[in-house]
Amino acid sequence: MTIIAAADGSALGNPGPAGWAWYVNDECWAAGGWPRGTNNQGELMAVIDLFEATAHVPGEDLRVLCDSQYVINAVTKWMPGWKRKGWRKADGSPVLNLDLLKRLDAAIVGRRFTFEWVKGHAGHELNEAADERARGAATAYQNRTSVPTGPGWPGGAVRKPSAAAVVPAPVTPASALELDIFADSDRPAGAPEISGPDTVLALERRLHGSTTQADAASVAALLHPEFEEFDSAGRVRDRDAVIRTLTETPEQDATLEPRTVDALGDDTVFLSYRRASSQGASLHSSLWQRVDGAWLLRFHQGSRES
Structure with a gap:
């Protein structure tokens, strides 16, 4: 059996109130976020939580539907090289979102998985459902209302409030090195x-x-x-x-x-x-x-x- 899930992130302002979510069906999904983060941080956290939430079923293959080339490339192409260089890029500069990437690196150990790129905002049912929930979490942080976290994975460990809400490193909007979208x-x-x-x-x-x-x-x-x-x-x-x-x-x-x-x-x-x-x-x-x-x-x- 293969678990098929979509993972997505959202940031209102990038950086700004941020959310993440993964979605299998209406009875199996999770979401969270932070008062301030970037879209890429949300994308990473969605995938991290999906792997961690399914850690108790390691015998199942995991197929992750994702509209972020950044996340897909990080997992399938870039991380081995970054690790060999002490988590630095080819030009010697530090890798962005290091804490999240290390957590993702640990989460995928021993797992059988594949990533599939799907075009965002194009009517893909699972992607749209994940996007809606990620944006809902970001909006809740923006409005300072209760965050809809979802039911999680059936039979999975009970989520501690802080476990999926580790605030990523602060982002200064004007800094080219601290935003993934800057050169x-x-x-x-x-x-x-x-x-x-x-x-x-x-x-x-x-x-x-x-x-x-x-x-x-x-x-x-x-x-x-x-x-x-x-x-x-x-x-x-x-x-x-x-x-x-x-x-x-x-x-x-x-x-x-x-x-x-x-x-x-x-x-x-x-x-x-x-x-x-x-x-x-x-x-x-x-x-x-x-x-x-x-x-x-x-x-x-x-x-x-x-």
């Missing part, structure tokens, strides 16, 4: 945090990366709820349309050459740049706004270079 190389060595313009430039580069575009949650975490874009064909596209387009047909990795990076105030940055890839060059402008400590892309326009 590590964009932060000056030894600097405690980077400026708004530098942060925005790092985020814009990450948004144009194929790895980010392959994960709908990673794209969504960078876009303002009222995001709007004028594309090269003169069409107006909203947030959902851009997320759908990028995740279905990710762009090739490209080089961004900044032209203008200006702070228009404490919470607004205007950015213009040239984007070059094997597909050609284009000119772009973006307006970023800081909302509850997180920089989000509010408006974007692009056109082919003549």
